[in-house]
Each structure stands twice: as C-alpha cells, then as structure tokens.
Amino acid sequence: MSSSRFRSFxxxxxVGNSAPHLATAITGRRHLTPLAGRDSGPGANAAWGMINLLSGLLLLSPDRHRAPASWNSDLLAFEAGVAAFATWQVVAERILRVTVRG
Known part of the structure; x- marks a missing residue:
C-alpha cells in the first residue's frame, strides 16, 4: 500500500470517528471520549470530534511539492477507512457494549 493510500485510509x-462525536455534541448527549471518559458531555465530544475531523483532513492535504491529483485509489482507501471504522464501531457496541447501555 502506498503512503498516500495509507494516509487516506x-x-x-x-473522519468516520468524528461523526458520532459531533452528533453527540449537537444533540447534547453523553458519549465515551478519551478526553473525559465514559460520560463525556457535549463539550468533550465536540472537541474530540473536531480533533478527529481536522486530523483526518490534514492527512488528506496534498503534498506541497506536487499538483493535486485525482482521487483514484486514494478515494477507495478513504472510503475503506470510513467503512472499517464503522464496522468496528458496530461490532464493539454490539458485543462489547462500549458506550451503549442497557
């Protein structure tokens, strides 16, 4: 796997991890974050969601020494990263009950 595809993945x-945290922040609910633990409130989720989103976007930023290319296989790697995270999250919640209670 090329460096570019790995970064895209x-x-x-x-970016996939940012979505549930930002949704949690917007809806005023609580959700596990490394910043404040299991009962992280909206502020911690907003911060963690933005950290993940901005980090993901920075990894996608083009190399300054090359002209931006088309997505090609990098888009597939990015989508595979989103899908891998979403799959892991579903399995973790269903089996390990990491954040879902009851």
Whole structure:
C-alpha cells in the first residue's frame, strides 16, 4: 500500500470517528471520549470530534511539492477507512457494549 493510500485510509477512519462525536455534541448527549471518559458531555465530544475531523483532513492535504491529483485509489482507501471504522464501531457496541447501555 502506498503512503498516500495509507494516509487516506487513516484519514477515513478519523473522519468516520468524528461523526458520532459531533452528533453527540449537537444533540447534547453523553458519549465515551478519551478526553473525559465514559460520560463525556457535549463539550468533550465536540472537541474530540473536531480533533478527529481536522486530523483526518490534514492527512488528506496534498503534498506541497506536487499538483493535486485525482482521487483514484486514494478515494477507495478513504472510503475503506470510513467503512472499517464503522464496522468496528458496530461490532464493539454490539458485543462489547462500549458506550451503549442497557
């Protein structure tokens, strides 16, 4: 796997992780974050969601020494990262009950 595709895959995972945290922040609910633990409130989720989103976007930023290319296989790697994270999250919640209670 090329460096570019690996970065795109990791970026997809980070962007995928940002969505539930930002949704939690917007809806005023609580959700596990590394910043404040299991009962992280909206502020911690907003911060963690933005950290993940911005980190993912920074990984996608083009190399300064090359003209931006088309997505090609990098888009597939990004989408695979989002899908891998979403799959892991579903399995973790269903089996390990990491954040879902009851």
């Amino acid at each position: 990791v970026a997809g995972m980070l």
